[in-house]
Amino acid sequence: MAFVIALAGKGGTGKTSIAGLAVRYIVEKKKKPVLAVDADSNSCLNEALGVDIHTTIGHLREESLQTIRSGAERPGGMSMEQLFDYQVQQSIIESKGFDLMVMGRPEGPGCYCAANNIIRKYTDKLSETYPYVVIDNEAGMEHLSRRTTHKVDLLLIISDPTVRGVQTAKRINDLVDELNLDIDRRVLIINRISGSDGELLKNLAEDSGLHVAGIVPQDSTIFNYDLQGKPIFQLPEDSPALRTVFNILDLLNIP
Numbered sequence: 001m002a003f004v005i006a007l008a009g010k011g012g013t014g015k016t017s018i019a020g021l022a023v024r025y026i027v028e029k030k031k032k033p034v035l036a037v038d039a040d041s042n043s044c045l046n047e048a049l050g051v052d053i054h055t056t057i058g059h060l061r062e063e064s065l066q067t068i069r070s071g072a073e074r075p076g077g078m079s080m081e082q083l084f085d086y087q088v089q090q091s092i093i094e095s096k097g098f099d100l101m102v103m104g105r106p107e108g109p110g111c112y113c114a115a116n117n118i119i120r121k122y123t124d125k126l127s128e129t130y131p132y133v134v135i136d137n138e139a140g141m142e143h144l145s146r147r148t149t150h151k152v153d154l155l156l157i158i159s160d161p162t163v164r165g166v167q168t169a170k171r172i173n174d175l176v177d178e179l180n181l182d183i184d185r186r187v188l189i190i191n192r193i194s195g196s197d198g199e200l201l202k203n204l205a206e207d208s209g210l211h212v213a214g215i216v217p218q219d220s221t222i223f224n225y226d227l228q229g230k231p232i233f234q235l236p237e238d239s240p241a242l243r244t245v246f247n248i249l250d251l252l253n254i255p
Contacts, residue, residue, distance in 0.1 A: 039136060
């Protein structure tokens with residue numbers, strides 16, 4: 001079974017950037033294939049990783065529903081489940097050292113839970129074939145209450161340099177307990193810190209019962225990469241954020 005890393009946090013914390021750096025860490029340090037899962041309906045992990053999306057789980061689900069409604073003949077006499085399974089396998093984007101599966105934005109109303117259930121099912125299934133899985137969840141806590149995030153070895157809760165970010169992190173941490181989710185370890189990473197703000201927020205977080213794994217500094221290189229549309233995955237080795245995230249993951253003793 002795969003070692004599963006999931007990320008959570010409120011919007012705007014830089015969660016997807018850290019997810020991209022976590023994928024790079026595994027590719028470079030563990031030298032084993034990793035499945036990256038973009039479980040956010042507003043897909044952007046592919047941009048951080050520098051790959052193009054050709055289809056999404058949400059889009060495939062809509063196509064499947066249309067096939068059922070139209071009564072169209074399925075290739076090779078496949079059942080709808082067999083066809084969808086084949087399509088999901090084909091939708092996985094292959095890149096050097098990692099593959100990417102994307103939930104995407106379902107077109108029909110009220111179908112986010114269904115798309116999340118599909119992501120969960122195939123994440124579990126594919127966990128049997130990859131040594132590592134990194135899941136970039138949507139902002140907030142809905143994915144926890146819908147149990148998209150489960151059977152996780154390491155949950156990285158990401159906060160921006162604000163009191164509200166730390167408070168959201170505490171609510172996420174409390175919800176994990178409330179729902180009794182199968183998460184082995186959970187830690188907080190405070191992102192985009194300037195000056196001495198990090199220590200103040202770290203103390204606040206620890207007083208709230210959170211384990212702070214590290215503080216990531218504000219990095220102008222990431223801002224410039226975003227501005228130019230360049231993938232975070234390609235940050236130079238001297239990037240302060242890259243070095244810090246790698247050090248944090250080293251200290252977390254990922255097997």
